[in-house]
Amino acid sequence: MSLRIFSLLCLIVGSLASPAFGQIAGLSIPSTTSAINSPTPMSQRVVHYGIDAKYDPKTHALDATETLTYHNLTGQPQDTFPFHLYLNGFQPTSTWVREGKREGTRGQDFEKWDPQSYGAEEIKSFEVVDQGDFTRQLQFIHPDDDNKDDKTLVQVHLPKPIPPDGYVQFNIKWHDQFPKTVHRTGWDRDALVAGQWFPKIGVWWHGAWNCHQFHAYTEFFADFGVYDVRITVPQYEVVGGGGLEVSNVNNPDGTKTVTYHGDDIHDFAWTASPHYKDYFDTFQGSMGPVKIRIMMQPAHTAQLERHLRILKATMDRCERWYGAYPYKTITVVDPEHDSPSFGMEYPTFITAGTDWLVPQGLLEEPDYTIEHEFGHQYWYGMVATNEFEDAWMDEGINSYSDLKIMDSVFGPSTSWVNLWGVTSGILGRHRIGYIGVADLDPIARNGWQYAGSFSYGGISYGKTALVLFTLEGVVGEDTMRRAMHTYFMRYRFTHPTKEDFLKTIEEVSGKDLRWYFNQAIYGTEVLDYQVIAVSSVPVEWYKPDLEEKKGVTEYVSNVWIQRKESFVFPIDVEIKFDNGEKVCEHWDGRDRWVRYAYQKKAKVESVEIDPDHKIFLDRNNFNNSFIVEANGTPARKLANYFEFAAQFCAQLLAWWLV
């Protein structure tokens, strides 16, 4: 390198560090690894949050300071930084509440505003190291719906831009007022589950800031980094949080300070309650031991084994099927009963949910919840997709994963309900969610732009699971598992797009699946095939003295199959004759209908579309088959149930009134 070039380089570097840029010398994101079973960092760390918070359980309020170091890896100078203030969503004029009021969300329809539902995240001071105090320059922004009353996003504009690969440090003081839990975060009785509780910087993604307002049924998106969090609470509180507990020190004033450290995570949640009963165990992961902490409600301690069993079974399958769980801890919180903070995922920290009286066969709680939320450690936690815009990539892929894991643990037809002879698999649950909204929204749609929370649930969870399960029938179960593994290993600790996922499946399967993805992921096409009609007519039908004899008389049989809706999907059809013979046909499904004709000494007994039961997207499974000889027994059975209920109700009415 010549002296001239060296001088030039020095000039460039010098100018980058000059006051025209906001570069601060000596800043970096820690490369610690104490919270992971890896000698080196696993993600490209963009942020380091140092938070010192003091919580007052009497007022459900928190005062804190945050030192946020941001590494500008955007490849260009940055002078504008957006921040989430999620707790401001719990205000009557916020977008979150307006959307909730409009169509209801997760059991909340805001029929009446409860002042206890109020939440706030108020910035007291906002300093940028080396640039000054910007508290008064902060501006609320509302890019999604232009709701000027929404205060869930705030933006700061810096006079000195941060150069590419430079660092900026924000020192923020703020005050949280937690709501009585409306959803996910807040207090219930004397317990707190704190999620989305600190000012959080947006994500620079595909050449722009990706920072959406808080919506009623979408979730979150954040960059990976390191978290060092100190939480001060009264000494009687039992505290749990994400990452590794570093210290737990009693203070002279009757409080204690619990410190957590997290590596390669993108969020931090914690909980405090005087009532938690702590249980510890270990899962031997492929990268090292994982310390399991289960924080149970006193009334639920009898269900500890149940919690542990499903958690370990899930961890085992995720490790074997997708890849290693690299963190040293996983904390499962059993929140206050009836608390809407149940069933939520945060990195290395999940909330379960049960009641003191939950029969084992009722798998909704807690088994399914724990399985689902741990699954999110993979599909959200490590493969950190954009939950605002691609909700299906965390909820949907995770729902598909639920199907596989729950079926493998509890059996395919009993993985959701298995109680007193009443059964159902998770698959059935997803079908119920999907059927009613099948043509309402495409899977690939911004989360908050679905027709409603019912569609968000039915499509992003249900339809995605069914689409992937049906895809398994196209590419094969082994190939699908390899694709999921490849996708996980390739995109863990990154923010993949929908095409990253779809292309991975195509690559691993070696198949062009655009025909399927265009309809199933990007389109609203509905899949419904039906057997229109079946007929078997004697060849010699015209003979007046014809006597039909089984095995002797020859018949012309016709079978009509129709594609009722717009989703084109190749199908197999099995035609069974009354002499036991079976004929299999394959139809590409492109036309609207197809007819198969046979001449045999046998009549058609039954016809079945998709005899191997690999198509789970079909909206109506009842018309997928046709039995020529009607079988009234199932209907009689149900009618008998109905009649029993009707008789019983009539008796009950007469019992009390006469």
Next chain:
Amino acid sequence: MNRKRNLISSGAEIAGRNRRYVVWFYILNLLFAWWGASGFSTKAHGVLDHSLYADKMLHGFDVSTFLEMLFRPEMGPAQSSTVPATIFAVLFFLASMVLMPGVLLGYSSDHRISKNEFFRACSQNMWRFVRLVLIFLIVAGIVGSILAGIQAALVNAADQTENERLPFFIQLGGWTIIFLMLTAIRVWFDLAQTDVVLRDQGVVRKSVAAGFRMARHNLWRLLGSYVVIALVALAILVAGIWLWHAIVPPSSVFGAFLISQITLLLLLGTRFWQRATAVAFYVRREAEADLGAEKPALVAAV
């Protein structure tokens, strides 16, 4: 009637002697329910009869398949199934109300009453029973609403505590108290109905008052009898459902029908047992009153 026998066994004896009433009411109950379920049944046959997918409902009860069936447009709106069943349930209640005077007359009689006597009692007392039912609804509605309100407030308060089981047990306790109170009111009006029929009382409020006096003076005895019989009914229901689940194969429609109908017949029988108990009490009390009235006369004769 043996005075020393307790009310429950006296009631059982009367109900057993007149079991034809239970059978007739059961047939009525079955027919009305069958008509009420016919809409659902027709639609279920339409969806299931020619489909192999229906097999999931036959060899077990797959709840999601059942829900899928209900969501089919061919099944129509839920009301198209539930409204006919509700209408026929109301019809059964009305039929019970109209025919009950005949039953009470039969229960009070030591011989088998004729059809003419039965239906005459029904026609004579029909509007009286309508008035009694209305008064019962007002009384039970007020008491039930107040108790339900108190229960809700207590449960709400318990919900604020850390004891997770407390709301459940308060709710359970609340329901028990509501059940006992409504049963006590039911005892009162059962006696009033008996009084209306046996005295041929046209002024219903006098029977209501008489029923109230009798129920108040013998509350624990009558309430105890009613509660014991209600517990027997509960045991029958639990045993019936358990047997249905334990011994009937999922695909056996006939087995399920048999067990369910025996359960319902016995359940209906327990309500008639309660009625017979009220009649036994009423008749015994009247006999005692007559005896008491005769004694002074006898003394006077001496």
